[in-house]
Amino acid sequence: MPNNVAASAIEVHPFHDAGSPMTGAERMAANPYRPWPARITSITELTATEKLFEFRLVDECIRNAFHHEPGQFVELSIFGVGEAPISISSSPSKSGFIELCVRRAGRFTEALHKMQCGDIVGIRGPFGRGFPFEKMRGHDILLVAGGLGIAPLRSLINNIHDERSDFGKVTIIYGSKTPQEVMFRNQFEMWRHRKDFDLYLTVDHADETWDGEEGLVTKPFEHLEINPDTTFGALCGPPVMYRFVVQEMRKKGISYDHIYMSFERHMKCGMGKCGHCQIGHQYCCIDGPVFNYWEAKNIQGSM
Ligand SMILES: Cc1cc2nc3c(=O)[nH]c(=O)nc-3n(C[C@H](O)[C@H](O)[C@H](O)COP(=O)(O)OP(=O)(O)OC[C@H]3O[C@@H](n4cnc5c(N)ncnc54)[C@H](O)[C@@H]3O)c2cc1C
Incomplete structure (x- = not known):
């Protein structure tokens, strides 16, 4: 059945618990395994692969009850295909x-x-x-994203943007492999x-279209001026990046x-x-996915 047929079927036959005396939040909590139907309302091509x-949750009560923190994720399901964790980018x-x-990346995301x-x-x-x-x-913020790591950090960046007067100096460093892989170009532009x-965009390998810095995401640290006493660092990117970015943040104090x-x-x-994401005594899905340095240090292979 094509997905647009599924969409109209959902509208004609509303949820069996519609009209329930429970609030949206209570209905979501009652069965956290239950996927709530959501409609795709816009698709923007960012790069060749991203x-x-x-999405808009179809049920208005659920839609109004959905609140998140920057850095949290959802489990996204496609009927008949499967389910995958994806960071919330808004x-x-x-x-x-x-x-x-x-x-x-593979079957689900295809x-x-x-x-x-x-x-x-x-x-x-x-x-x-x-x-x-x-x-x-109330603090200064230094955000460092590598590649797809911009997905969860964008939620934090946009949240800070919308409450800008509550923050001090905000510095964003975003590194990609090539200019073609830079996401959210219009927003950054x-x-x-x-x-x-303070925005620094870097690419590992520049070409004639690139007028930003060429080098690893750690390169802008060479000329970064931050006040270490008031700065929070937030980072997300490929595993290899963490150790080096943390080192640079430490060098800055x-x-x-x-x-x-x-x-x-x-x-x-x-x-x-289920235990799939257990690392030592921690579960990445509930203790993370955001960890502070001390917690991350105990996660094998991460630092
Ligand atoms: C907390 C969390 C947040 C995530 N946020 C995003 C996001 O914002 N955007 C996004 O595109 N993807 C995100 N992912 C990864 C996403 O869940 C996987 O890419 C997806 O499950 C791949 O499914 P697939 O069937 O398309 O690919 P598969 O065929 O399952 O895998 C394709 C390739 O991706 C690798 N892969 C699969 N799952 C993961 C994973 N969890 N971590 C690292 N590598 C993986 C596989 O080893 C394989 O090399 C997130 C994962 C987690 C755990």
């Missing part, structure tokens, strides 16, 4: 829709990339522990001219307590039940 999808300050930035606006997927969540936004409020964001990072581990349930 797309930004906007800011909590914007409600009513959920944005996910997805790289075409299927998502073939979907169209109007198609229906399932969403469970939000899950996990995000960045400590309230703790960060706009911010390049703003005085209240940022305290270990103020360094937070988001990890990806293979996971299934999202709720600390």
